[in-house]
Amino acid sequence: MLDFIQQLVSGVALGCIYGLIALGFVLIYKTTEVVNFAQGELLMLGGFFAFTFIALLGLNYWIGFALAVVCMAAFGAASERFVLRPVLGSPQFSIVMATVGLGFFLRSVAGMIWGTDDLKIDTPFSTGVLRIGDLVLAHDKLSVIVATAILCIALYLFFTKTQLGTAMRATSENMLAAYYMGIPVKTVVSLTWAISAAVAACAGVLLAPITFIHSNVGLVLALKAFPAAVLGGFGSIPGAVVGGIIIGVIENMAGFYLAQGWKDVAPHIVLLTMLLLKPEGLFGHIGRKKV
């Protein structure tokens, strides 16, 4: 039983990371219907930025964290401006491939700048543990769970209570109508990319003590985050996080209780089953168009 809870908590922590990446997918998908295959690379870059600020420049953890998030937000907006905006309106598959190309590029360039070794950041959560009875929970995993909860609440408040959030929701509902209502759609789309890159950066920094940062970490995680996003219904923000947690728990349980090899396949099997039974996901809905 204790093992079970232990696995559950680390599964939830892992799932929160998947959820945060999936959240980035969903934010971008909702506004522009583009699936950003470079989301994992944004996470990786966030981690590398944090490493540069904290380990190389010796800044305080929190300052380095904040700087990494700000830098990544700017980077996300810039990549939207220079890569995605020119192709907006062309077939979806070519847009997807443009993000794949962006991911390739970022991965290689990061490998060239920061090397191919595993990098490690010393964080306040790296070592401590929390004991509840016999249960031992590492601080790094708890920090991921808490941060995900905080981020979700902040995003929820942002989207429902602020004017900008409302403008973003309007853009995602209908871009053309949003134009007519005077919403600066291009700026809104850039901002969406900025937010999603910032979320990815948060995930990257939080992940740093759990799995080390290396240039391929993004690809590995993003491939698991797709099932998470689909499970929650592509386009639903709470769905992304819930889907991420489910995938994380399933993966961890499969790794612990099943034979070797199931761990990596389990999320994909869940995804395919979900697509067969309920393609719209747990929280999503697919509208019908009248012809």
Add this chain to the structure above:
Amino acid sequence: MRFIFKTDYDQDIRIFKHSGYWYSYSILLLVLAMAPFVLGNYLQSQLVFVFIYATVGISLLILVGFTGQASLGHAAFLAIGAYTSAYCQQHGVPFVVYFPLAGILTGMVGVLVGFPALRLQGIYLVIATISFGAIVEEILARWESVTHGNEGMKLRTLELFGQAVPRDSPGFYFLCLAVLILVILATLNLLRSPTGRAFVAIRDSETAAKSMGIDVAAYKVRSFGISATITGLAGCLYAHKLSFISPEMFTLLLSIEFIIVIIIGGIFSLHGAVLGAIFIVMIDPFLTTLKDDLPGMIGNLVHVFGADVPTASKVQDQAASIASAPGLKGAIYGLIIVGFILFEPTGLYGRWLKIKLYFQTFPMYKAATFKRQKTYVKSERNR
């Protein structure tokens, strides 16, 4: 400019639109037939890879370009073809049997993938095929009694009618060329048939296709099946060419590479697959020579522009260190993909058409002929 005088409705569906094509393609065929006797071993082997990549590219064009169904799982189909051949060869099945068998088996798997894909559109299909690829890769690594797991499988020399065809021989080259030509002809024939027209109709609008009485589901599954079959055949040749296969060769990156082939070549015509394959396969030796020669050239250039010798050699060292950095190839790949999508969305074949039209209409060429039409994002959420 050539004006074709049409005297017959059949002219519209002829594979060769006019006699000029007969001449140009015969010359191309002649050149390709002489190539193995003229070129060195390395270039001949690269050409074989061009043929194999082009075959996969054509199978992808049928699915992605003409039926409009995205796939990032073709490496898995290739793997199934390759492993079928390897397994059959180890059990003494002759090539003439296991070559078609690799195609048929892969085609059956393709149909099986096609059925779930019926309910999926756009991005969901991309993700589902990625998952399919990941699952196949894991199966190959774990099903050790058949695939030998991560140790991989070795293939013996191909034997055709009792005659050994080593993988570097002109014989193997001609085998791959013949397969490519047959696949191209079959595909051209397919695309002018009702099936091919149904594929294109589904790509352009599923609703419209449905209302014209096209059984969308059946044709989508058929498209998956045909595409997978061709990829399986290519997989058999690929396995023989490499003579060793292991699961980590057939990852998502290979699928992406195949997609790059058709994006670079041009997604609307079969020429695209061949041009893209040439580009992707030949970029490797090109980059290698560039890596060796470019730093020296930059150093000389700096020297010509008035820098003294130490500065020039320093610049040369800098350039050399950048050129030999690991992962440079990935960065260049990424730049190529993004560059083509941004600036040349119709690919190399589109560029060729533009150049051709420029000379055909020489003083009258209008750049606006190929101007890209921008549309608002068509929502995929409401269909």
